[in-house]
Amino acid sequence: MIKPNDQELEEWLNEFTIEYPSEEKIEQTIAMLHHYVPKKKKVHLFRQVYKELLGVSRVFWMTNLIYLAAGIGFIFIGGGNPYITLFLLAPLPVLISLIDVFRGRDEGMIELELSFKHSPSQLILSKLATIGLFNLVCNVLLIAVIHIFTEHILLSSLLKYWVVPYMVSISLCLFLSIKFRAVFAAPISIAILFSLGMAISQMAQVYEAVPTGMFLFLFMAALFVLGLEVKMIYKGAYHEFSD
Amino acid sequence: MNLAIEHVTKKYGNHHAIDDISCEFSNGVYGILGANGSGKTTLMRMLATVTTPTAGIIRVNGKNILSLGDDYRDMIGYLPQHIGLYKNFTADKFLHYIAALKGLSKKEAALKIEELLDLVNLMDVRKKKVGTFSGGMKQRIGIAQALLNDPKILIVDEPTAGLDPKERIRFRNLLSSISGERIVLLSTHIVSDIEFIAKEVLILKNGRLLHKRNPQELLHEIAGKVWLVTTAESEIPRYQDMFKVGNIVRSESRVELRIISDDRPSLAAILTTPNLEDLYLYFFEEDFDAGPVKV
Numbered sequence: 188m189i190k191p192n193d194q195e196l197e198e199w200l201n202e203f204t205i206e207y208p209s210e211e212k213i214e215q216t217i218a219m220l221h222h223y224v225p226k227k228k229k230v231h232l233f234r235q236v237y238k239e240l241l242g243v244s245r246v247f248w249m250t251n252l253i254y255l256a257a258g259i260g261f262i263f264i265g266g267g268n269p270y271i272t273l274f275l276l277a278p279l280p281v282l283i284s285l286i287d288v289f290r291g292r293d294e295g296m297i298e299l300e301l302s303f304k305h306s307p308s309q310l311i312l313s314k315l316a317t318i319g320l321f322n323l324v325c326n327v328l329l330i331a332v333i334h335i336f337t338e339h340i341l342l343s344s345l346l347k348y349w350v351v352p353y354m355v356s357i358s359l360c361l362f363l364s365i366k367f368r369a370v371f372a373a374p375i376s377i378a379i380l381f382s383l384g385m386a387i388s389q390m391a392q393v394y395e396a397v398p399t400g401m402f403l404f405l406f407m408a409a410l411f412v413l414g415l416e417v418k419m420i421y422k423g424a425y426h427e428f429s430d
Numbered sequence: 431m432n433l434a435i436e437h438v439t440k441k442y443g444n445h446h447a448i449d450d451i452s453c454e455f456s457n458g459v460y461g462i463l464g465a466n467g468s469g470k471t472t473l474m475r476m477l478a479t480v481t482t483p484t485a486g487i488i489r490v491n492g493k494n495i496l497s498l499g500d501d502y503r504d505m506i507g508y509l510p511q512h513i514g515l516y517k518n519f520t521a522d523k524f525l526h527y528i529a530a531l532k533g534l535s536k537k538e539a540a541l542k543i544e545e546l547l548d549l550v551n552l553m554d555v556r557k558k559k560v561g562t563f564s565g566g567m568k569q570r571i572g573i574a575q576a577l578l579n580d581p582k583i584l585i586v587d588e589p590t591a592g593l594d595p596k597e598r599i600r601f602r603n604l605l606s607s608i609s610g611e612r613i614v615l616l617s618t619h620i621v622s623d624i625e626f627i628a629k630e631v632l633i634l635k636n637g638r639l640l641h642k643r644n645p646q647e648l649l650h651e652i653a654g655k656v657w658l659v660t661t662a663e664s665e666i667p668r669y670q671d672m673f674k675v676g677n678i679v680r681s682e683s684r685v686e687l688r689i690i691s692d693d694r695p696s697l698a699a700i701l702t703t704p705n706l707e708d709l710y711l712y713f714f715e716e717d718f719d720a721g722p723v724k725v
């Protein structure tokens with residue numbers, strides 16, 4: 188039994204009931220507080236890849252340096268033909284680096300890598316982009332050096348001896364790397380490139396006679412294939428778990 | 431942390447590797463028990479986003495893991511059944527490499543690797559190439575890589591396969607010690623791997639989830655169905671024809687058979703306390719067809 192006194196007290200206390208905040212209010216408060224929670228720093232993928240290339244793959248930086256040195260050596264010291272030199276040497280750093288790009292897959296790591304924050308597709312694409320861009324800079328550098336210190340370079344010749352062989356050999360090698368193992372794809376592509384380069388250096392007139400339009404077409408075709416390959420990589424066509 | 435599997439199915443062609451599974455997980459160790467081909471790896475691959483369900487959704491705290499993408503993968507650690515390793519990497523370099531792929535900064539990675547090498551007891555071989563590691567060491571570096579990002583969900587697929595008994599015990603203790611504030615999913619076909627560390631056991635058969643309960647409840651399932659029969663050696667084939675026979679203990683001229691049967695297998699049979707081995711036999715050993723038998 189509640190004594191009158193207690194009852195009064197209870198009634199009096201009841202006036203002070205505190206309403207439980209609504210679900211919505213709680214959510215709002217949490218959302219507001221979220222702004223004050225220190226965010227985990229997001230490491231950008233490109234920076235990560237850049238660091239990784241720096242740390243893990245010395246191959247890539249070395250091949251580019253060797254490429255520049257060899258290019259300059261051949262042309263300025265050995266008196267080699269700058270066009271043939273570009274034809275033979277320019278694609279090499281990228282072709283060799285592809286072995287490293289696909290190493291994860293080739294060593295049976297894909298299943299594991301697929302569970303990582305940065306998916307192997309992201310990783311391969313950003314590595315390709317990094318490698319491609321850096322190599323392009325090296326190429327432009329070499330071409331500029333040739334242009335300034337030796338003969339003036341014709342744009343159409345650049346297309347024939349640099350752009351097309353570069354693009355075609357890389358897109359071929361990339362395709363072979365996606366379908367098979369990069370350790371085989373790279374030597375095969377390099378062998379093809381060298382055989383063609385040697386043949387062309389012997390029969391320069393024949394090669395020169397091929398109309399520029401043909402090379403433009405080849406260039407576009409290689410670009411298209413590269414685009415397809417990027418899509419293939421994005422979709423995971425390079426590993427057996429894509430389904 | 432809540433992980434929910436909702437009507438998940440995975441088909442390979444017409445074959446259901448996983449057939450309409452639904453269940454939920456909260457922090458703790460879960461043992462996924464099933465014979466070879468029962469779908470353990472397929473289930474774990476979907477949880478690790480290595481492959482996607484044909485139908486159904488997996489949610490973490492209510493959100494579809496596939497739409498969470500990176501953010502989900504940031505919170506999981508996965509040890510595949512067959513782990514590939516960069517054979518020419520040292521343990522140290524391997525872990526640094528994986529840490530980079532998991533998005534750890536160099537500083538974070540260095541600290542974490544130090545801690546993990548110690549935890550998995552590989553500190554003194556950190557400069558050795560992983561290609562030279564024994565099976566047990568490979569599994570331990572495998573678990574170390576899975577833990578690099580301090581995962582809230584740890585998925586380990588048959589981690590004790592190919593380990594010797596000592597390594598197996600060590601591995602079990604290791605898992606038990608790291609099972610604190612996370613969901614640990616461990617698949618195995620070896621009962622003793624999970625008998626004492628699992629909060630719940632999932633029994634998977636032909637892609638279907640038969641049970642998800644704590645070990646004690648599961649054992650209750652077969653209470654009154656496990657018998658001890660003492661008989662002559664020559665009688666063994668006859669019993670094996672008619673019943674699921676587990677352990678056989680030989681003593682002098684007699685043998686004691688452990689038999690799993692709904693009915694009393696012989697007049698002299700006495701009931702005994704079931705263990706998880708019996709449970710496994712009960713669910714998975716069925717290459718015989720024992721009708722009601724009178725002895």
Ligand SMILES: Nc1ncnc2c1ncn2[C@@H]1O[C@H](COP(=O)(O)OP(=O)(O)O)[C@@H](O)[C@H]1O
Binds near residue numbers: 446473
């Ligand atoms: N990639 C695949 N292609 C076709 N069938 C598969 C594939 N992966 C698994 N299976 C089939 O799915 C079933 C379950 O396999 P799995 O998940 O590996 O079982 P467990 O890990 O329990 O041994 C098996 O019948 C297996 O043959």
Ligand SMILES: [Mg+2]
Binds near residue numbers: 470472587588
């Ligand atoms: Mg399996």
